[in-house]
Amino acid sequence: MKAKVHVTLKNGVLDPQGKAVQHALGALGFDGVDDVRQGKFIELELTETDTAAAHAHVTDMCEKLLANTVIENYSIEIAEP
Amino acid sequence: MKAAVIVFPGSNCDRDLQVALRSAMGAAPKMVWHGDSDMPDVDLIAVPGGFSYGDYLRSGAMAAKSPIMKEVVARAGKGVPVLGICNGFQVLTEAGLLPGALMRNAQLKYICKDVLLKVAANDTAFTQAYDQDQVIRIPIAHHDGNYFADDDTLNELEDDNRVAFRYCDAAGTLSEDANPNGSQRAIAGIFNKNRNVLGMMPHPERLADAKLGGADGKPMFDGLVQALG
Numbered sequence: 001m002k003a004k005v006h007v008t009l010k011n012g013v014l015d016p017q018g019k020a021v022q023h024a025l026g027a028l029g030f031d032g033v034d035d036v037r038q039g040k041f042i043e044l045e046l047t048e049t050d051t052a053a054a055h056a057h058v059t060d061m062c063e064k065l066l067a068n069t070v071i072e073n074y075s076i077e078i079a080e081p
Numbered sequence: 082m083k084a085a086v087i088v089f090p091g092s093n094c095d096r097d098l099q100v101a102l103r104s105a106m107g108a109a110p111k112m113v114w115h116g117d118s119d120m121p122d123v124d125l126i127a128v129p130g131g132f133s134y135g136d137y138l139r140s141g142a143m144a145a146k147s148p149i150m151k152e153v154v155a156r157a158g159k160g161v162p163v164l165g166i167c168n169g170f171q172v173l174t175e176a177g178l179l180p181g182a183l184m185r186n187a188q189l190k191y192i193c194k195d196v197l198l199k200v201a202a203n204d205t206a207f208t209q210a211y212d213q214d215q216v217i218r219i220p221i222a223h224h225d226g227n228y229f230a231d232d233d234t235l236n237e238l239e240d241d242n243r244v245a246f247r248y249c250d251a252a253g254t255l256s257e258d259a260n261p262n263g264s265q266r267a268i269a270g271i272f273n274k275n276r277n278v279l280g281m282m283p284h285p286e287r288l289a290d291a292k293l294g295g296a297d298g299k300p301m302f303d304g305l306v307q308a309l310g
Contacts, residue, residue, distance in 0.1 A: 013229060016187050016263070065146060068139055068175065070182045071229060 001046050002079040003058045007067045008039035042066055054078050082309040084110035084125040087153065087169075089144045094130035094166065094286060101286040102127065105302035115147040123161070124309040126153055130167030130222070130284060140183060140225040141171030150176050162206055162309065163278045167223055170270070170280035179273055179280045180238070181230030186223070187263025193222040195295075196261055198269055198283060199249040202242050205272060207279045210304030216253045217297040219283040221261060226282040228264035228271075235266055245270035245279055 009015050015037050022036035044061075048054040058076050067074040084102050088095045095112065102110045102125075111121050115133075120126070134143035144150065150172070157163045157178055165173040173179045186192060195218050200211040211217065230238070238244055246269040250259040255267045262282075270281030285298030 012231075013184075014187070014263075016185055016189055016227075020189055065138070065142065068142065068182055070174075070180075071184065 001049065001051070001054055003044040003046055003054060004077040004079065005042040005044065005058060005062060005066055006039060006075045006077075007042065007062075007072050008074075009037060010071060010073050013071050039072075051078050051080070082106050082125060082306050083108075083121070083123045084127060085113045085121055085123045086110050086127045086129055087113050087115060087149055088129070089115040089131065089133035089147065089172075091133045091135055092129050092131035092168070094168075094284065097284070097286045098127050098129045098166070101289040101298065101302050104290065105299070105306045113149060115144065115149050118148040118152060120149065120152040120156060125305055126156060126161060126163045128153070128163065128165040128169030128172050129286075130169060133168055133172065136225070139171075139175065141168060141173075141175040144168075144172045145175035145177075154178060157273070157278050160275065160277050162305070164207060164305075165278070165280040166284055166286065167221075167226075167282055170282055171225065173278060173280045178278050179271055180234050181228055181271070183223075183225045183282070184227040184229050185225055186227050186261070191222075191224040192226070192261050193220070194261070195220045195288075196269075196283060197249050197251060197259065198246040199253050199255075201244045201247050202272070204242075205245070205276045205279070206305055206308035207272075207301055208245060208304065209308060210300035214253060216249060216251065218288065218295055219285055219298055220287045221283045222287075223262070223282055226262040226264065228262075228268040228282070230265060235268075238268075238271055239266070241274065243272045243274070243276070244268055245272055246281055246283065
């Protein structure tokens with residue numbers, strides 16, 4: 001089954017890249033963008049077939065490698081096969 | 082003193098560190114490949130700058146999980162001094178030996194230039210050859226050197242006198258202009274709780290010989306040799 005992981009900066013952590021993107025959008029005439037936060041999207045193809053087990057497994061991966069929990073949050077979505 | 086320099090794929094300051102250590106020690110440090118799990122018996126472990134694993138995922142994230150780092154973490158726990166410079170600092174934070182994280186520079190640019198640092202704590206083997214509050218000139222060369230930690234962590238670092246170096250101007254004053262990368266509280270380097278691990282973004286090994294344009298980095302290596310024999 002497939003796991004989708006979103007890694008985003010925590011609230012309160014400055015995101016200079018997001019700010020630069022916001023600025024560029026404004027320069028292109030896209031008004032009304034109050035804030036931009038940039039993150040990562042990671043897709044995993046798993047051999048596991050049990051959703052709960054897959055979720056636990058990917059949580060462990062996020063804690064140990066995929067996210068730096070000092071500055072980042074993560075969310076996991078397990079897609080049914 | 083016996084020293085080891087860890088070499089990752091993508092390290093590019095390992096040889097500079099080797100030269101600086103050899104000059105201070107009078108003997109060559111051991112170069113230890115990241116894939117090895119055997120660490121020689123040494124008095125100092127140095128984690129060099131560079132772009133280990135191409136900075137994939139996050140700077141230092143992959144290197145922090147390499148086989149040799151388990152041993153580095155174990156030795157640090159036993160009190161062996163560990164020095165992480167630039168990418169080495171990033172690796173040590175990712176390995177959990179130092180708090181906080183190194184984020185993209187506030188101006189989003191890679192910066193390579195000499196900066197001025199204030200020695201904020203000279204009571205460790207790494208910094209004992211400097212005067213307290215001495216202003217030294219050391220180069221930086223990084224894209225991700227913007228030190229971040231939450232307020233509680235920053236307060237704890239300051240309360241425990243664990244800030245090693247701060248970015249400053251020629252008079253030793255901290256200011257936004259003197260802070261090249263947006264680091265919280267102008268932090269350029271920090272110690273762990275036991276003061277045997279130092280991580281810093283600037284490169285003392287690059288100005289450790291007057292023939293190369295400056296020697297303000299040399300006292301760090303001389304001080305280590307003095308302290309560690």
